Amino acid sequence: MLDDQLKTQLAAYLERVTQPFELVASLDDSDTAREMLQLLQTIQSLRADKISLRTDGSDARRPSFSLQRVGSSSQLRFAGLPLGHEFTSLVLALLWTGGHPPKVEQDVIEQIQALDGDYNFEVYMSLSCHNCPDVVQALSLMAILNPRIKTTVIEGGAFQEEVTRREIMAVPMVFLNGEVFASGRMTVEEIVAKLDTGAAARDAAKLSAKAPYDVLVVGGGPAGAAAAVYAARKGIRVGVAAERFGGQVNDTLAIENYISVLETDGPKFAAALEAHTRAYDVDIMNLQRADKLIPATQPGGLTEVVLANGGSLKAKTVILSTGARWRNVNVPGEAEFKNKGVAYCPHCDGPLFKGKDVAVIGGGNSGIEAAIDLAGVVRHVTVIEFAPELKADAVLVKKLHSLPNVVVHTNAQTTEITGAEGKVNGLRYKDRVSGEEHLVALEGVFVQIGLVPNTEWLKGTIELSRFGEIVVDAKGQTNVPGVLAAGDCTTVPYKQIVIAAGEGAKAALSAFDHLIRTPAAA
Structure with a gap:
């Protein structure tokens, strides 16, 4: 099932397990069940002192297995084999169940633990889906952290009859308590925000209380990340408000033309962008969609960005890097049958x-x-x-x-x-x-x-081209002083990752130049 190299790597990861837990399998006589048993036996053998294996599970969905920490009532189950893109999800589930701390902000962990209600999640994934692991890992973590949350991860290929019956035609597809909850890529923060109805108001108040930034970057794709890094290296106060860090890069499979990186994929590249940005003293605010831009009323004054949740951020300079999204064909049936074909x-x-x-x-x-x-x-x-x-x-x-x-x-x-x-x-x-x-x-x-620039919220404030792109000059400057733009949302030709990153760096340098040449407002 696992080659020697993968076994060695898995053994190294499992050394981080500190709390005992058991794997409980519900099997049948299928080939998938035999492969599942072999996988579970391998995992158990690598940390026999902490991991035990039972094959007397009684779950109706077979073959499947659950992870149960000793002394805990956590409810996490994998139906089908979590291999391919989901092998990482399995490894993380093993580590988290075994007591290894997740790389998630403490306030998010506390928010998950405080969720009041009984939540039964079923997430359908395919082993070739590069969008699925984020959702699988988020819901797995939630089940481990909160005993009132149950998560079942279902590999669609092993349960075709179920997929057909529930008319699942896109993954990841998430059901909550038997009803469709969401489809497509979601982070743990997005899922929790959808469940915690009071989170938006609390978040808005927290954001509005933040001190003004020297540079505020709106958007967290390649352009936004590059802008944040270049600005932060100047030793100034930098913030990034991003709806989804990495932007549309997250939805890209193979990346083979980013110079010096022979080959990678979108999710890995997006994670590297965020890690690089976090290596500097940058205030990253995820899940934030900009709704309105209010330019400074005088030279050296503050520009305000109003967010969709009602909060607002202020800055001496703003770099717009909101990217673009897939263009719809806009014909009858497209919206009606989205994710249904x-x-x-x-x-x-x-x-x-x-x-x-x-x-x-x-x-x-x-x-x-x-x-x-x-x-x-x-x-x-x-x-x-x-x-x-x-x-x-x-x-x-x-x-x-x-x-x-x-x-x-x-x-x-x-x-x-x-x-x-x-x-x-x-x-x-x-x-x-x-x-x-x-x-x-x-x-x-x-x-x-093709793509549509995410600039509708700027109409009437910033000069846009007839295609909705932000008009910029050679320095990334817009028609509004102190407001710059970079990446796929601008008039710069050739929408490529490497070009967006370069334009983001250029915009940051131009923002710094604006800061040192503009006297502060009274």
Whole structure:
């Protein structure tokens, strides 16, 4: 089950276990159950003094196993094998159950422990999903910290009948007490905030009480992280207000073009961005969405950023790095069938469409990469491209055309995503040359048509291009003194991680230059 190298690494991690706990397996006669027993026996053998194994579990969902700390009533269960991307989640669950402290802020831990109510979470994941581990790890930790929280982690591939019955067509998918709670990537802070209804007001008051910053960065992607690091190295007071640190990088699978890093993936890169920023004296405020910008009323005065929760932050200079999000195709059926056949992440949700027919809308690099990826999993892929020809790199187009289960329609305008009984069953498109309409029968649609800058909240305050991008000059300055911008939300061409990081550094240097050249307001 585990090779010698992985066993050695796991043994080293398990040395951190300080409290005894037991693994309780509920097995059947399936191949998955036999593999699960082998995995659990290996884990137990590596720390036999602290970990015991029982195979007399009575859980109805089989094969599965629970982690139970001696003297605790924690309720954490894995149904199916947590391997692939979820092996790290299993290791962390073993360590946390065994008493190793999690790398989570103490106030978050206290907030989890104080949650008043009975919460039964079921989270469905796939082993190839790079968005799932954050959710799995968050809900696992919550079950370990609070005995009134029960979490079951379910590998969809091992429970296909269940996935079909509950109409799960995107992962991670979370149910709370039998009802849909959330889908997509979420941090532990986001989950707790959704359960703790009084958290927003408390957070707003705490934020509003903070002293003004020399530089306030709004956004925590590559541009925002670089800006924060460069500003902090000047020895000034720096804050970062981010809706999700790492931004859209979190949703990127392979990163192979960031100079000096041969290969990594989005979640690892995002974690490295945050770790680098935290290495400096930067005040990071996560889960904060900016709602309004109030420019300074006089040179050297303070600019205010009002947050969605009602709090506000003030600063002498502000760097806007709010990034961009996936563009919607905006046709009937897209919103209605989101996560019911309409998806945006082929790496996460592709395995759920194994053996089925799907479409990819978009002929750029992201669309063609998605089609190539999906072709190895699904039965058939239909690519729909509005333009007369595919816009992706030639090497990708050549690879796509070599695949036997892919068909491409160019000059094709998507007009509707159809469905029945709550899920997708087809896609309509119009031939832009002949005007003829076509209906393609399928079960999944992956939208891959580019990005929209997250700048709606700035309309009327900052100069925006006709595409909604923040207009900046060569120094990253906007039309408002003391307000700079960087990254995918700006008019700078080529939306790439390395470019965003460089623009963030430039904006920080420009902010510092503004600070030393602008007299303080009276």
